[in-house]
Amino acid sequence: MxxxxxxxxxxxxxxxxxxxxxxxxYVGGLTFWDRHxxxxxxxxxxxxxxxxxxxxxxxxxxxxxxSRSKAGKSLMLFKGGHKFLVTTGRWVGGPDGxxxxxxxxxxxxxxxxxxxxxxxxxTSWGLQGKTFAYYxxxxxxxxxxxxxxxxxxxxxxxxxxxNDGMDDALTEARRMLDSMDLEAxx
Amino acid sequence: xxSPAFEQGDAGWPxxxxxxxxxxxxxxxxxxxxxxxxxxxxxxxxSMGFRVVPVTAFLGLLVWGLYSLAFFxxxxxxxxLEQHPPEAYVLAFxxxxxxxxxxxxxxxxxxxxxxxxxxxxxxxxxxxxxxAGPITEEFLKLAGVILLVxxxxxxxxxxxxxxxxxxxxGLGFQVIENLSYTVNSSMHxxxxxxxxxxxxxxxxxxxxxxxxxxxxYTTIASFGVAWFLxxxxxxxxxxxxxxxxxxxLAWAMHFVWNxxxxxxxxxxxxxEMAVLLIVKGIxxxxxxxxxxxxxxxxxxxxxxxxxxxFVPERELIRDDEWVRLGAPMQRYKxxxxxxxxxxxxxxxxxxxxxxxxxxxIRKAGTYGRGAQTLRHEVxxxxxxxxxxxxxxxxx
Numbered sequence: 147m148x149x150x151x152x153x154x155x156x157x158x159x160x161x162x163x164x165x166x167x168x169x170x171x172y173v174g175g176l177t178f179w180d181r182h183x184x185x186x187x188x189x190x191x192x193x194x195x196x197x198x199x200x201x202x203x204x205x206x207x208x209x210x211x212x213s214r215s216k217a218g219k220s221l222m223l224f225k226g227g228h229k230f231l232v233t234t235g236r237w238v239g240g241p242d243g244x245x246x247x248x249x250x251x252x253x254x255x256x257x258x259x260x261x262x263x264x265x266x267x268x269t270s271w272g273l274q275g276k277t278f279a280y281y282x283x284x285x286x287x288x289x290x291x292x293x294x295x296x297x298x299x300x301x302x303x304x305x306x307x308x309n310d311g312m313d314d315a316l317t318e319a320r321r322m323l324d325s326m327d328l329e330a331x332x
Numbered sequence: 333x334x335s336p337a338f339e340q341g342d343a344g345w346p347x348x349x350x351x352x353x354x355x356x357x358x359x360x361x362x363x364x365x366x367x368x369x370x371x372x373x374x375x376x377x378x379s380m381g382f383r384v385v386p387v388t389a390f391l392g393l394l395v396w397g398l399y400s401l402a403f404f405x406x407x408x409x410x411x412x413l414e415q416h417p418p419e420a421y422v423l424a425f426x427x428x429x430x431x432x433x434x435x436x437x438x439x440x441x442x443x444x445x446x447x448x449x450x451x452x453x454x455x456x457x458x459x460x461x462x463x464a465g466p467i468t469e470e471f472l473k474l475a476g477v478i479l480l481v482x483x484x485x486x487x488x489x490x491x492x493x494x495x496x497x498x499x500x501x502g503l504g505f506q507v508i509e510n511l512s513y514t515v516n517s518s519m520h521x522x523x524x525x526x527x528x529x530x531x532x533x534x535x536x537x538x539x540x541x542x543x544x545x546x547x548x549y550t551t552i553a554s555f556g557v558a559w560f561l562x563x564x565x566x567x568x569x570x571x572x573x574x575x576x577x578x579x580x581l582a583w584a585m586h587f588v589w590n591x592x593x594x595x596x597x598x599x600x601x602x603x604e605m606a607v608l609l610i611v612k613g614i615x616x617x618x619x620x621x622x623x624x625x626x627x628x629x630x631x632x633x634x635x636x637x638x639x640x641x642f643v644p645e646r647e648l649i650r651d652d653e654w655v656r657l658g659a660p661m662q663r664y665k666x667x668x669x670x671x672x673x674x675x676x677x678x679x680x681x682x683x684x685x686x687x688x689x690x691x692x693i694r695k696a697g698t699y700g701r702g703a704q705t706l707r708h709e710v711x712x713x714x715x716x717x718x719x720x721x722x723x724x725x726x727x
Contacts, residue, residue, distance in 0.1 A: 150347040151349045158357040158359035165475050216457060238523055239522065247519065
């Protein structure tokens, strides 16, 4: 206690290396394990699946990506290089919903470009909303949004993927959207 | 003036403590490189926030910046920042907010993704945060504390000196995580408004959860590192067991906080959520408080021993001041009472006096008495000369 502190040299590289290795093994190991574990889940053909208040019938060949789906909130389907993401949530704002925010996210955050104007859409089930197309350097996509002010709910459908086979995938995405309603039991 | 208590040591090594700028040590470069790496990640993350929800990002930065300052001020008020030079806290805070956050993000995502794949997305929705957060975040925050200890090992001579660095690393993590949550929540907020997400997050994550969050967990985990470091006389197995025990306790508290326990007993309203957060947080704050108490007492014993040897002059440290050396709350109470009784100037002078006394003791303990401590001795005498008439005039 009554001795002064002394600046005695010591090596830190073994300890520093051990810490660095521990972080690398932990983070790298988990990431490696995750990447090498399949997250696809086949969906029963012709059966309705639901996410939040939205429900729809997946097109043939589309599988669920369980790692990018959040129970009750979002559902990610994929087929080849194309993704179909349905997100539901609460909305207590205006009738246009968070459309401007979404476009800002795509344009300023994800460096995508909006193609053309926003247009209205109506499905055969009577689902109404707004839609727009977008594109980036490696992908293209279409975004649909349905705001239900009475139920204070919001459903966003984001379809995107590579340009290869885009037309067929988009047709299937539209078919899935066409089968959608907001009557899923909560 | 008394002569230096000791000369250059027998061992021949220079007297003093290492600074936290140690370019010749690998640990310093590992720490720095990982912080800089995290800084790029954090800047890029927030630059996106500024582009998409600029009002939230700006206001969030301001609010969480002020929130950090409030914690700094609380630590400073209790003289806890006297343990180290400022760069130690900058490095600890930067590690927590940048180094640890950078690695926590992919690790947490991977764990939650694995849980979804191996169990189900429903399982992740309920247990994901409890499984991923505690193990990843406690480990990464503590890694920074260990690196800091490696950088300047002889700066850490008491439990308190390690705990305050741990708390600062936890605070850095907490603040950057809160800022990140604020920006993300604004992107998915159920209103167009960009101010409400900031206020809501400040209320829930800052005010209702702030005291029993990362700073508290890392304090607990850091106690194990401190015990390991400061008890070389104990068997290695016992030292490792103590470090693991404290880490396990921090993990368990973090796990309980993230887990959905008790949520069924409360509805979704803000009032009941506040009650839930407090009920879940109180055990954490009690546990962290106990660790702080042990550390402060040990620090008090350390200061008393140093002062007895190096600063025996009663005009520099009077008896009542001596008694309170290891009791930051009592020192604060005396300052406050002095302010009420003798005015703001007396309080300010007393604060400075107490701080100079601590600095004198710590510097004398490091280098011995001599020219290096003269500045503090002069400051103490000057402050007392200013303070005594103020007290005497009104008494």
